[in-house]
Amino acid sequence: MKRLRRLALRLLAIFALLLAVVLAVAGWWGSGRLISPQRRGLQDYHREILAKPADFGLQVQPFVMTDETPGLLVTGIAEPGPAEKGRALREELNGRGIALPPWGSQLGTIVMFYGHSGRKEDHLPICERFCAAGFRCLLVDIPGQGDHPGTVGSFGLLESGLASQALAEASAKFDFPATPAFLFGVSQGGSIALLAAASEPAKWSGVASVATFASLDRPVLRSAEEIVPEQLRFCCPLAAFSVGCATKMRAGYWPADVRPVEAAAKLHLPVMIAHGDRDPYIGIEQGIEIFAAIPDSRKQFRVVEGADHNRVLATGSTALYADLCQFFLKSLEPATAAFERTE
Template structure:
């Protein structure tokens, strides 16, 4: 009996050691994917647009910022080609009674941030819509992703001033006014956009965020639940903590440090929050928390019916793009509220 107990103890110790090793490996691998995901190459649809941008109603001008951030300035053309997406968007806005500016008009600049594991060219189809609505678009790769030379990203903690820096360089290089300037982002990009707006509010007119988390530790925990079998879900808190330790060692931050909901509480500007109601990765309650935190009365909340995390834009499609474009156009108008008049005086 003593021998059996001894064997069982040894067996239990081995299991605990193996579990600890597995959690350490999981944390290190998970943190690597978090702060430096696999870099996606150019896709066929990227190449198609870049090969003949006028056919899509666009002019695309690449440049590299002083800190080596790769960028694209995308503007609309006065005489677009087929431009199917842009024409559909303009038609929907006109159907709503929105005054649409002539093709090629540049009423302001939208700085755009993509989702985790993406690259700046992912936003080219979105630019087709925004440029058709009268905006120029500024796309940039963020640290740890796309063609950016930096190894690790921080979900906006260190990138919050990047939008303003790149915008300032672009205005000098291409000789256009620095305002009005607006921010757009999806998922991770939405988190960066909200933090950028809160970091330098004087630079930004409005911000729109799609499918964004309230605090980064929550999707990290959700990822642990997806990675581990159901029988090991009791290990999720430890696994998530292990990923957090890895992020701290690699990139110098804890996931709980990234809190777009806290940034939202500082935004005294028009804010649009959109989220799919079938998002299994970032639940819609997080979007509601962000929206509730925004103090400005010009905020809007948009539920994308049937939208999950990865296909929320394609699910919302024409109506969602029209809502976003209409929101940006509306944000250019003066705020008629008594509070705004009092602040102006």
């Protein structure tokens, strides 16, 4: 009996040791994917727009910030080519009775942040719509992604000042007014946008966030659940904790430290939150939490029906882009203007 007990204890110890090793390896690998995902090169659709921007109604001007952050200033032009997306956007807004400025107008600047594993050029098709509505767009790469020289990203904890820095340097370089200015972000980019708005609210006239998490530890846990076989799902909280520990060691923060929902509670400016109702990665309940935390009455919530996480903008298509542009145009009005509130 004693031999069986000793054998059982040894097997249990071996299992515990193996589990610890597996969790440590998973945590290190997962944290690497989190803070410094594999960088994507330029895609064919990026090259197509960059090669002939006028065909898309755009002018694209690259620049490099003093800290070596690469960026693009994207503006509309007075005589666009086919510009199919921009024309569809203007037609939709005109159909809503919204008076638009002439092509090439620049009513304000939208600083834009992309999703995890992305790069600044991913937003060029979005710029087609925003520029057609009368805004200039400012795109920058973020640490650990795109062509940024930095190796570690923090989902807005350290990048929140990047927006105002990019705006200040670009406005000085290209000689345009730094106000009014807005923030826009998707997923990880939405976290950066919300944290940037909360850190310097006086600099921004509005912020729009699409498919953003309320707290980073939640998608970390969800990622573990997607990778681990169903029979081993009981290990997912441990795997997520291991990722958090490794992230703290390598980047200096815990995923739970990144909380856009807390940033939202500090926002006293126009805010638009959009979220897909079939998002399995970041559930719509997280977008609702962020929206509920915003104290300002000038807030809007947009449900994108049938949209998952990766295709929320594509699923929303022209109507969603029109809603976003309408939000930015409305935000140009005096602060006393009433916003229609949707919950």
